[in-house]
Amino acid sequence: MSKPLTDQEKRKQISVRGLAGVENVADLKLNFNRHLHFTLAKDRNVATKRDYYFALANTVRDHLVGRWIRTQQHYYETDPKRVYYLSLEFYMGRTLQNAMVNLALENACDEATYQLGLDMEELQDIEEDAGLGNGGLGRLAACFLDSMASLGLAAYGYGIRYEFGIFNQKIVDGRQVEEADDWLRYGNPWEKARPEYMRPVHFYGRVEHAADGVKWVDTQVVLALPYDTPVPGYRNNIVNTMRLWSAKAPCDFNLQDFNVGGYIEAVLDRNLAENISRVLYPNDNFFEGKELRLKQEYFVVAATLQDIVRRFKASKFGSTEFVRSDLSALPGKVAIQLNDTHPALAIPELMRILVDIEKLPWEKAWDIVVRTCAYTNHTVLPEALERWPVDLFQNLLPRHLEIIYEINRRHLEHVGKLYPDDGDRVRRMSLIEEGDVKKINMAHLCIVGSHAVNGVARIHSEIIKDTVFKDFYDTDPHKFQNKTNGITPRRWLLMCNPGLADVIAERIGDDYIRNLDQLKGLLEFVDDDAFIRDVAKVKQENKMKFAAHLEEHYGVKINPGSMFDVQVKRIHEYKRQLLNCLHIITLYNRIRKEPNKAWTPRTVMIGGKAAPGYHTAKLIIQLITSIGNVVNNDPVVGDRLKVIFLENYRVTLAEKVIPASDLSEQISTAGTEASGTGNMKFMLNGALTIGTMDGANVEMAEEAGEENLFIFGMRVKDVEALDKTGYDALAYYNRIPELKQAVSQIAAGLFSPNQVDLFKDLVNMLMHHDRFKVFADYEDYINCQERVSALYKNPKEWTKMVIRNIAASGKFSSDRTISQYAREIWGMEPSLEKIAAPDDPR
Numbered sequence: 142m143s144k145p146l147t148d149q150e151k152r153k154q155i156s157v158r159g160l161a162g163v164e165n166v167a168d169l170k171l172n173f174n175r176h177l178h179f180t181l182a183k184d185r186n187v188a189t190k191r192d193y194y195f196a197l198a199n200t201v202r203d204h205l206v207g208r209w210i211r212t213q214q215h216y217y218e219t220d221p222k223r224v225y226y227l228s229l230e231f232y233m234g235r236t237l238q239n240a241m242v243n244l245a246l247e248n249a250c251d252e253a254t255y256q257l258g259l260d261m262e263e264l265q266d267i268e269e270d271a272g273l274g275n276g277g278l279g280r281l282a283a284c285f286l287d288s289m290a291s292l293g294l295a296a297y298g299y300g301i302r303y304e305f306g307i308f309n310q311k312i313v314d315g316r317q318v319e320e321a322d323d324w325l326r327y328g329n330p331w332e333k334a335r336p337e338y339m340r341p342v343h344f345y346g347r348v349e350h351a352a353d354g355v356k357w358v359d360t361q362v363v364l365a366l367p368y369d370t371p372v373p374g375y376r377n378n379i380v381n382t383m384r385l386w387s388a389k390a391p392c393d394f395n396l397q398d399f400n401v402g403g404y405i406e407a408v409l410d411r412n413l414a415e416n417i418s419r420v421l422y423p424n425d426n427f428f429e430g431k432e433l434r435l436k437q438e439y440f441v442v443a444a445t446l447q448d449i450v451r452r453f454k455a456s457k458f459g460s461t462e463f464v465r466s467d468l469s470a471l472p473g474k475v476a477i478q479l480n481d482t483h484p485a486l487a488i489p490e491l492m493r494i495l496v497d498i499e500k501l502p503w504e505k506a507w508d509i510v511v512r513t514c515a516y517t518n519h520t521v522l523p524e525a526l527e528r529w530p531v532d533l534f535q536n537l538l539p540r541h542l543e544i545i546y547e548i549n550r551r552h553l554e555h556v557g558k559l560y561p562d563d564g565d566r567v568r569r570m571s572l573i574e575e576g577d578v579k580k581i582n583m584a585h586l587c588i589v590g591s592h593a594v595n596g597v598a599r600i601h602s603e604i605i606k607d608t609v610f611k612d613f614y615d616t617d618p619h620k621f622q623n624k625t626n627g628i629t630p631r632r633w634l635l636m637c638n639p640g641l642a643d644v645i646a647e648r649i650g651d652d653y654i655r656n657l658d659q660l661k662g663l664l665e666f667v668d669d670d671a672f673i674r675d676v677a678k679v680k681q682e683n684k685m686k687f688a689a690h691l692e693e694h695y696g697v698k699i700n701p702g703s704m705f706d707v708q709v710k711r712i713h714e715y716k717r718q719l720l721n722c723l724h725i726i727t728l729y730n731r732i733r734k735e736p737n738k739a740w741t742p743r744t745v746m747i748g749g750k751a752a753p754g755y756h757t758a759k760l761i762i763q764l765i766t767s768i769g770n771v772v773n774n775d776p777v778v779g780d781r782l783k784v785i786f787l788e789n790y791r792v793t794l795a796e797k798v799i800p801a802s803d804l805s806e807q808i809s810t811a812g813t814e815a816s817g818t819g820n821m822k823f824m825l826n827g828a829l830t831i832g833t834m835d836g837a838n839v840e841m842a843e844e845a846g847e848e849n850l851f852i853f854g855m856r857v858k859d860v861e862a863l864d865k866t867g868y869d870a871l872a873y874y875n876r877i878p879e880l881k882q883a884v885s886q887i888a889a890g891l892f893s894p895n896q897v898d899l900f901k902d903l904v905n906m907l908m909h910h911d912r913f914k915v916f917a918d919y920e921d922y923i924n925c926q927e928r929v930s931a932l933y934k935n936p937k938e939w940t941k942m943v944i945r946n947i948a949a950s951g952k953f954s955s956d957r958t959i960s961q962y963a964r965e966i967w968g969m970e971p972s973l974e975k976i977a978a979p980d981d982p983r
Contacts, residue, residue, distance in 0.1 A: 149255050155639045159245035169253035172200045194267035198330040201240050205371045207979030209380035216295045220456050223295040224967050228282040228480035231300050232274025234792030236331045242636045243373040269324040270793050272306030275425040276711045287629040288959040290374035290381040292971035299445040302368050302385035305420040310750050310789040315766035332368040340365045342443040348540050355497045357540040363414045364389040365444035377975045386444045388417035424752045425711040426525040442486045472512035476967035479516045482527045482583035488590035489544040515966045516587035516594050527583040552589050570612045588613045593966045595622040598816035598837040626816040627955035630657050633822045637796035640679040657954035664948045677940045687801035700780040703742035704933050708806035709790050712751040712758040715813040720915050726883040740781045741930035748787030767892040800826045807832035810913040812857040821953035827943045845949035853925035854918035870908050873916035880919050
């Protein structure tokens with residue numbers, strides 16, 4: 142018998158990983174050793190695994206840098222329109238493997254490290270995730286950067302270089318415990334500090350109105366120090382920039398006050414200024430109106446806009462002698478995309494620059510601002526919408542408050558003219574909400590100050606126009622667009638699932654990675670036994686690999702033959718992890734009742750972080766782990782049902798679990814999940830979806846055919862109807878015996894024998910004030926899950942449905958999304974052209 146292939150030999154056979162040319166491999170080895178010796182000052186005898194990771198990262202980085210410099214030079218010479226994607230979050234994950242994939246270096250690096258006696262996968266595992274985001278919104282920004290570079294757009298991601306990203310989650314005694322994410326502890330080989338572009342940012346102070354204009358004076362200054370990270374496009378030699386700002390105290394910070402002998406104290410107080418970029422706020426879909434957060438929002442906006450204006454003025458246009466001084470040309474050269482309302486202050490800040498500093502008349506300045514800015518809305522949940530107290534603004538940003546008042550005055554005057562007898566509409570559309578505390582509605586500011594407003598899935602964009610922003614839609618219907626979210630197929634297929642990527646490439650070639658619509662070509666093979674076998678085999682290998690990962694890192698043993706039923710996302714009531722829990726309990730009760738029936742074995746995996754201050758979400762985690770303790774230790778059940786809570790869910794864990802999943806749980810109440818993007822990742826990686834008609838699920842069902850998804854539950858219109866009549870949880874509880882049994886078991890302490898009333902708050906919420914109507918969808922969900930189990934018993938039919946889903950997932954590439962933003966909002970044309978590599982003659 143031939144001996145089994147090593148992991149490295151297996152990887153070598155995967156064609157989509159690029160060619161390992163002999164010269165290439167020799168060069169890589171040489172540069173690896175050079176970095177080990179000269180960059181890291183290490184000898185092979187004393188080098189650690191981490192040293193080897195840094196040597197490899199620096200070797201790959203060398204390949205990025207030449208292309209990076211050439212790309213920026215190319216932009217300077219051709220002077221294209223540039224797009225600035227402003228986001229408080231960029232959830233990037235790891236960089237090494239993604240850079241190798243996009244540069245076609247993966248097999249060469251694998252071979253080089255192997256020849257040096259190292260295992261590349263072990264080295265990759267040393268890299269920390271760049272966890273500078275909470276969930277969907279931050280990860281979307283990361284996918285967009287990849288697509289913008291791959292489509293040849295002159296694009297820049299601007300955000301904050303948080304010293305501490307999203308917390309690491311530990312589960313201790315079934316509860317979530319947060320740990321600081323010190324991701325920069327060992328240094329970050331991918332960033333380059335750019336102190337030469339440091340910018341001052343002003344806070345506090347007061348406003349002086351004089352004959353020669355308006356001045357904001359007596360401010361406190363914080364310096365913004367930029368760190369640049371390269372963003373490589375897919376095999377097109379383009380490398381764009383993500384620029385993240387770090388807060389620095391100026392040298393004279395607090396010293397000008399020469400407090401009597403307070404020199405040491407003054408130097409220690411520098412921390413106050415530098416706290417601005419210390420930590421990411423860990424809330425997903427929830428607004429917390431803290432001064433530090435408002436400081437972060439203004440910090441990124443003020444630094445970025447100075448950079449944008451500087452680059453606009455310095456750019457070559459026909460001749461090197463001049464710099465641009467006419468700011469009226471700005472919208473032709475600059476597009477600013479606001480990722481939610483977090484960077485909304487870009488609107489008043491750009492007005493401040495144009496009016497106070499550049500001395501433009503208000504009307505002209507406002508026209509420039511509106512034509513430059515566009516706003517993406519990410520949620521309709523009222524608790525997530527940003528509403529800042531006016532007095533906080535008055536203190537921190539007095540000039541911006543004046544500007545917002547003037548924007549509002551002119552806006553309301555305009556609305557008043559359109560609707561002369563509708564005072565109520567004028568009140569509803571104001572940027573300022575009156576009440577106990579006057580507040581600024583940041584979404585209203587964004588709509589008024591932008592030429593385009595978009596939702597992130599068709600259903601969400603319709604809900605925005607029909608409900609939350611209906612008044613604005615009535616006034617300015619041309620502003621409202623849809624841009625359904627997407628995911629990058631480089632990270633979310635090629636990189637995380639090379640086996641599947643290769644099986645696909647064997648049938649339709651490998652160009653689909655640039656043009657994901659080509660996956661439709663797989664429909665030809667839906668009845669091809671060899672292809673069915675190949676797809677099923679890749680899935681089984683991914684499941685074995687993930688099972689081994691769980692056993693190695695968490696000591697849990699699972700049955701790789703069972704259905705992997707997975708719900709991974711932030712823990713939130715609207716995402717209804719509780720509905721999943723009720724299904725688990727129901728299944729548990731059924732197996733115990735009929736232990737000799739041929740049940741479809743399942744391993745249910747649930748993962749995700751709860752915001753530290755979100756009591757209900759933390760209780761939901763405890764419930765999941767408690768159910769697991771009972772179910773997993775019941776001998777009657779055996780390995781027919783297992784419940785695993787996946788600790789510390791993050792980008793890197795998603796890359797492992799998604800390719801191994803059979804069933805994707807997308808079960809939010811219809812009308813609450815704006816889009817979802819995890820749903821798309823599962824679809825592309827060969828899982829089937831059980832879901833409601835919410836977010837992008839609607840379009841997934843449209844692309845694949847509703848019969849190829851497991852759709853259940855209320856539609857938006859049903860939810861609205863229930864809201865009118867009133868949702869009565871007790872009625873469902875009394876009508877459905879299995880629901881009553883499951884809820885009673887939670888309430889009676891079956892899953893918390895040591896603290897019987899542990900979950901009383903959850904039960905009380907479900908019974909009396911459940912905004913998300915879990916019981917209303919319970920029955921349909923359970924029935925739908927029975928259909929899932931039945932199909933899983935027929936592996937061939939299951940896999941055929943999987944193939945139909947993969948073939949229909951092309952629409953959900955972020956390349957398609959970004960092409961639509963470029964053409965329909967930014968006025969730019971995407972391109973699949975390559976530029977010359979650094980070693981090519983110019």
